Amino acid sequence: MTAEALAAPAVSHGRLVPVTVHFDDLDALGLLHxxxxxxxxxxxxxxxxxxxxxxxxxxxxAAGDFCNAVKEFTITYDAPVKAPGxxxxxxxxxxxxxxxxxxGFRFCSADGTVTYARGTRVLVRLDPATLRPAPWSEExxxxxxDLLRPRG
Structure with missing residues (x-):
């Protein structure tokens, strides 16, 4: 997937990334688990x-910035996802x-108009040898x- 494919459609901040819900992602009620x-x-x-x-x-x-751990995760479910696609x-x-x-994240319709869930996640970058906090790379x-949400 190219960076251009991840850029559309436009949102006020961040990026809208396509995802696919498959039939086996649904629960016994036919909703996204x-x-x-x-x-x-x-x-x-x-x-x-x-x-x-x-x-x-x-x-x-050699994981670098991919060596990180979740410190906190929050999610609010706003509407059920009722179908694969x-x-x-x-x-x-x-x-x-x-x-x-x-x-921050928002799980939404492909065009971004309907919100199904939203939340936040806190990550800590770790040194792979010590598993202690380490700085993010300059890269x-x-x-x-460009992903930072404007303050205000």
Missing amino acids: NARYPVMVERAWGALWNARGLVFEGDWE GYAVELWLDRLGRTGLTY FRASGQ
């Missing part, structure tokens, strides 16, 4: 970073600190600047 939303958000972030050239290749010793996740950064970041920080 609550545990699948975080997976969809994680996949959207992976696609966004990969499109920007930031790729995890499976080596944890194309949807989107709007992604943005609320805060990009030295060793941590807070990102990562530069790549994320």
Whole structure:
């Protein structure tokens, strides 16, 4: 997926990334299972970073910025997803600190007009040898600047 494909349609801040809900993502009631939303958000972030050239290749010793841990996760479900198909996740950064970041997300219709869920997630960048907080790389920080939500 190219960076151009991840850029449309336009949103007021961040990026709208396409995701696909499959039949086996649905629960017994035919609704997107609550545990699948975080997976969809994680996949959207992976696609966004990969499109920007930031790729995890499976080596944890060299994982760099991909060596991180979730400190906090919040989600609010606004409306049920009732069918498989194309949807989107709007992604943005609320805060990009030295060793941590807070990102926001909105699971929505493919065109961004209907919101199904929204939330935040706090990540801490870790040193792979010590598992202690470590600073984000300059490459990562530069790549994320345009994702920062404007204050105000």
